[in-house]
Amino acid sequence: MELNPFSHEFHENPYPLYRWLRDHAPLYRNDALDFWALSRFKDVRDASLDWATYSSAEGTTLERMDPRLFEARPMMIFLDPPRHDRLRKLVSRAFTPRRLAGLEVFIRTTVTGLIDRLVEQGGGDFVRELSMPLPMDVIFTLLGVPEGDRHWLRERMDLSLERDRDTPVVPQRALVAMAEMMQFWVQFVDELRRRPNDGLVAALLDAEVESDDGTPSRLTDGEIVGFCSLLGSAGNETVTKLLANACVLFARHPEEYDKIRHDPALIPDAVEEALRHTTPSQYQGRVCTRDVSWYGRTVPKGSRILLLTGSANRDEREFPDPERFDVSRRPESHLALGYGVHFCLGASLARLESRITLEEFSRRVPRIEVDESRCVRVHMSNVHGYESVPFRAA
Numbered sequence: 237m238e239l240n241p242f243s244h245e246f247h248e249n250p251y252p253l254y255r256w257l258r259d260h261a262p263l264y265r266n267d268a269l270d271f272w273a274l275s276r277f278k279d280v281r282d283a284s285l286d287w288a289t290y291s292s293a294e295g296t297t298l299e300r301m302d303p304r305l306f307e308a309r310p311m312m313i314f315l316d317p318p319r320h321d322r323l324r325k326l327v328s329r330a331f332t333p334r335r336l337a338g339l340e341v342f343i344r345t346t347v348t349g350l351i352d353r354l355v356e357q358g359g360g361d362f363v364r365e366l367s368m369p370l371p372m373d374v375i376f377t378l379l380g381v382p383e384g385d386r387h388w389l390r391e392r393m394d395l396s397l398e399r400d401r402d403t404p405v406v407p408q409r410a411l412v413a414m415a416e417m418m419q420f421w422v423q424f425v426d427e428l429r430r431r432p433n434d435g436l437v438a439a440l441l442d443a444e445v446e447s448d449d450g451t452p453s454r455l456t457d458g459e460i461v462g463f464c465s466l467l468g469s470a471g472n473e474t475v476t477k478l479l480a481n482a483c484v485l486f487a488r489h490p491e492e493y494d495k496i497r498h499d500p501a502l503i504p505d506a507v508e509e510a511l512r513h514t515t516p517s518q519y520q521g522r523v524c525t526r527d528v529s530w531y532g533r534t535v536p537k538g539s540r541i542l543l544l545t546g547s548a549n550r551d552e553r554e555f556p557d558p559e560r561f562d563v564s565r566r567p568e569s570h571l572a573l574g575y576g577v578h579f580c581l582g583a584s585l586a587r588l589e590s591r592i593t594l595e596e597f598s599r600r601v602p603r604i605e606v607d608e609s610r611c612v613r614v615h616m617s618n619v620h621g622y623e624s625v626p627f628r629a630a
């Protein structure tokens with residue numbers, strides 16, 4: 237059995253392979269692609285907590301990144317403490333619960349507009365007409381990106397994540413898209429410095445924390461550009477995938493859909509269960525900063541190691557009957573939003589967007605029908621989900 241995160245067959249259904257890994261190779265080694273992987277819940281959770289041993293500094297996908305590439309525009313997701321903690325503390329000054337709560341009305345209005353159109357048509361493409369435009373509008377509104385730039389930016393984001401079949405080499409089109417996005421954010425921050433508004437990014441310009449020696453510290457323009465770029469991709473792709481995965485799950489399990497239709501109080505649990513069952517971000521990549529020992533073998537210092545959260549969330553050692561999608565399960569301990577210092581900064585926003593979408597969708601659509609033979613998968617390194625989900629609102 238081979239774990240190849242770039243294989244299209246693997247993207248289609250990684251779960252039988254994960255089960256085999258957990259049972260037969262809980263520490264897995266792939267010589268050809270030169271990486272190791274942990275697949276059991278407890279192992280993935282423990283390693284996620286130990287940032288000193290499992291470093292994020294060379295990126296979190298299988299493709300290694302040269303940390304020098306990000307020196308000028310650092311992103312917290314690719315930094316270890318203490319640099320990570322300083323950035324996270326600073327952006328948390330602007331990324332407040334109050335600012336997020338202020339988005340609720342905007343999210344509901346956007347969601348209902350998108351769903352009403354789908355209902356009128358009797359269905360459509362769940363991804364292209366709902367789960368993709370929604371988080372894009374939310375993040376771009378949060379950051380204050382002008383309407384006219386949004387479509388262009390979203391296309392670049394998609395391109396930057398595309399990978400070719402069976403190879404870890406980042407394609408040229410993805411590199412070009414990344415460079416174009418960076419350029420956009422540089423100009424965006426520059427413009428805000430000259431003409432500040434009341435958005436999140438403008439608030440970041442003034443955010444201040446005390447360094448360890450007591451001196452005040454602020455974000456540099458490069459750090460703000462890195463943050464915008466990170467939020468732009470982290471806040472879009474994953475929510476798009478979660479919602480479309482949920483749509484397919486509810487079409488497969490109409491009895492679970494009926495539960496949330498009749499009892500909307502179950503929706504927050506349903507969001508957690510969809511995150512657990514079909515995890516949008518399937519693994520977190522790390523590099524070992526020292527030799528480590530797992531299951532009697534040594535993983536040498538400097539090795540690439542994947543923490544397979546997608547597998548951990550289906551581990552029967554942690555979740556009874558893990559393959560079953562059950563909205564009343566209350567899976568409090570899943571790892572779909574990460575664990576430890578890098579726990580998803582946007583978790584509350586992701587939950588808010590997903591809850592409102594499921595509330596409004598289940599109120600308007602009595603039954604979902606999805607023709608899975610016409611669904612199209614995305615082929616990204618660690619993002620699991622669909623590019624297109626044609627559905628009928630029955």
Ligand code: HEM
Nearest residue numbers: 296312313470471474475478520573574578580581582586
């Ligand atoms: C369902 C949606 C989402 C999923 C499944 C998800 C998943 C994750 C995961 C697994 C991590 C940990 C990465 C690691 O350990 O290397 C993470 C971190 C992060 N996420 Fe999310 N995310 C979602 C939505 C969002 C949203 C909406 C935003 C922003 C508005 C966001 C921003 C971030 C940021 C900034 C980090 C880095 C935090 C740090 O390094 O301290 N995410 N996310």
